[in-house]
Amino acid sequence: MWTLFHKFGSPKWFFGIAGRLMPWLLALGLGLLVAGLVWGLAFAPKDYLQGNSYRIIFIHVPSAFLAQSVYLMMAVAAVVTLVWRMKLADLFVQAVAPVGAVLTFLALFTGAVWGKPTWGTWWIWDARLTSMLILLFLYFGAIVLGSAISDEKASARAVAVLILVGVVNIPIIKYSVEWWNTLHQPATFKLTEKPSMPPEMWVPLLLSVLGLYLWFGWLACYRMQTEILRRERRTRWVRELVRAEGH
């Protein structure tokens, strides 16, 4: 088991696997995402109270889900960086941190646009909104710290510690709506109960969530491949690869 784990840590091996996975991830991800969004934005029934403005959920919920998942994945990668000193784990963190930041911003922005007509305010300092803003700052912190330290190994460790300290924010985001009084409503999707939504609304939502996750998988592979080529540009296998591409 450990040999497979260490094999997985080899950038060259990952480069090949990622290249084979990427077309599938991109095709499936984009397909599901477009299907979910078109269905949700154009064909799903409107809500009895909010009318059409609720449709922002088809962008807001997938990006908020993924923003938190990306952080959790980065936290797992941070543990691998600190314990096993695996280069690939740090590569992953560097590659996806900006993606996570964009997703968090998208969740906050779409939430504000929806909040104005629904709640009557763009922003309120309730526990859910504030903890999500902290997540955005954690992403910014990871990006800035990663690029501020020029030594690759030192920078990887510093970023990993920052991410691990910040991971405590994730359960706070998730349970903020249950632990405290907030303006943000509790979750519509629960793992244990059926969703508080009819199927003609939650099926397109589920499609866009799945699509966004798969598309993220493609983007992560793509960004990691680029970073691998940059960092390993002096190794023999990258030189041979470039030569084989016909230069």
Add this chain to the structure above:
Amino acid sequence: MHPLRKKRLTIILFLLAGVGVAVGLTTYALRQNINLFYDPSQIAAGEAPANVRIRAGGMVEQGSVVRAQQDLTVHFRVTDFASSVPVQYTGILPDLFAEGQGVVAVGRLNTEGTFVAEQVLAKHDENYMPPEVSDALKKAGVDNPYTESTVTQ
């Protein structure tokens, strides 16, 4: 597993547990500050200070909304089904404001125990349904299809 790696993993687990406990205790101590609003039971129990800007939240009581003839003043009661607080507000209410809907009001509690609001925000719940379904449910006399216990009126 290599002993050095085991040691590093233990350090990380201690770090996570330590940060978790610290944040847990802090948020527990600050829970009243983190709560966005006081609910009507807390106000009835005298936990909310008078003449200080606070937020009060709950459901708009059925049949309690009274609009003034001359201006935009609205009187209504906010309830958590245990106690309720009278609220007075002058201004434009959000679209979602209705009897039986959740609201959060920003304002001051005056000495007579009326909450004078400067701003009223609508609180949306987690339930979504198409208008036709909602109409059909209203005809059948069901308030909320997602919680089986609330078959009322």
